[in-house]
Amino acid sequence: MNIGLIGAGGITHVHIPAWLALGARVTVFSLEGGAEVAAQYGITAVGSLDELLDACDVVDICTPTPTHYRLAERALRAGKHVICEKPIALHPADAAALAELAAFVGKQLHPAHVVRYFPEYALARGAVAAGTIGEPAILRFSRIGEFPTWASWFADEEQSGGIVLDQMIHDLDIARWIAGEVTEVYAVKSVGDGCETAQVVLTHESGALSYVTGVWGAPGTTFATSFSIAGSTGVLKHDSRADASLRFDLGAPVAGTQSMRPDTSLGESPYLSELREFAAATLGGPAPRVSLADATRAVELAAAANASIASGRSESVVRETVAA
Numbered sequence: 001m002n003i004g005l006i007g008a009g010g011i012t013h014v015h016i017p018a019w020l021a022l023g024a025r026v027t028v029f030s031l032e033g034g035a036e037v038a039a040q041y042g043i044t045a046v047g048s049l050d051e052l053l054d055a056c057d058v059v060d061i062c063t064p065t066p067t068h069y070r071l072a073e074r075a076l077r078a079g080k081h082v083i084c085e086k087p088i089a090l091h092p093a094d095a096a097a098l099a100e101l102a103a104f105v106g107k108q109l110h111p112a113h114v115v116r117y118f119p120e121y122a123l124a125r126g127a128v129a130a131g132t133i134g135e136p137a138i139l140r141f142s143r144i145g146e147f148p149t150w151a152s153w154f155a156d157e158e159q160s161g162g163i164v165l166d167q168m169i170h171d172l173d174i175a176r177w178i179a180g181e182v183t184e185v186y187a188v189k190s191v192g193d194g195c196e197t198a199q200v201v202l203t204h205e206s207g208a209l210s211y212v213t214g215v216w217g218a219p220g221t222t223f224a225t226s227f228s229i230a231g232s233t234g235v236l237k238h239d240s241r242a243d244a245s246l247r248f249d250l251g252a253p254v255a256g257t258q259s260m261r262p263d264t265s266l267g268e269s270p271y272l273s274e275l276r277e278f279a280a281a282t283l284g285g286p287a288p289r290v291s292l293a294d295a296t297r298a299v300e301l302a303a304a305a306n307a308s309i310a311s312g313r314s315e316s317v318v319r320e321t322v323a324a
Helices: 012-021 034-041 049-055 065-077 092-105 119-129 162-179 270-282 292-311
Strands: 002-006 025-029 058-061 081-085 109-112 136-146 182-192 195-204 209-217 224-231 234-239 246-250
Touching: 002 012, 002 049, 012 025, 012 034, 012 270, 025 034, 025 049, 049 065, 058 065, 058 270, 065 081, 065 092, 081 270, 092 109, 092 292, 109 270, 109 292, 119 162, 119 224, 119 234, 136 162, 162 182, 162 195, 162 209, 162 224, 162 292, 182 292, 195 292
Parallel strands: 002 025, 002 058, 058 081, 081 109, 136 209
Antiparallel strands: 136 224, 182 195, 195 209, 224 234, 234 246
């Protein structure tokens, strides 16, 4: 498989080793840093996007958020399958337009929502789907890290979508993946002293409520994630700072066992798992666990949250039509 990777930032150094582990041939193009990345990994750098498109079957977009829509559009129109880092677009209408274009040209566009591949989150979703904790009722998610000062565009909400679209979209997607569609969103945000904090409340069609917290803190803030999923018969908990990364508090043993703790084998890198699924799909294999429709819904939830922050009121989720 010939991969054309666009970008030379931090996520590039995760994607390239994963592609090489999968046996892919990787070509890189970046306006800055492409030659250095190519030298580091022993791959080929090219000097233009046209050269990259000529050299690959699949385009992997690892660039800043404001470039995603145009690069994905260009690659799809060139007849390439596309993998794009989250969010796939800044606006729901643009995400839906990419879905329509992908369907029109008959190519796949895979959104890199990698948290679905982290074992704690995948296991939690599987446990809820299996009824291990009954019907989910109250879900809480948090994601904490330092303010991303390594690139100026993060601080410009017109380019990044702020903390909600850039960082919290992970947990907005996971909440919907676990508890189902969302009808209403309420959000608040605090900005000051180089920090940004937001809280988003999702009302699901089922009646479940998800509380999602995001923090961009001061320099040196330790990255951490956590969740708690309370159901009618038990609770799932995860805290990346704890010794055991996933905890089950259940009223009865897991079905078919005498254990109060389902298997929590961690397995391979989530980035490798993600790209393995995407690669298989482009070769005619099964659909990955995250779809283009999922990515569009995640952008819609972030847009509703940002609208709620601006209005001070709850906002209904407006769903764009997404091509199948």
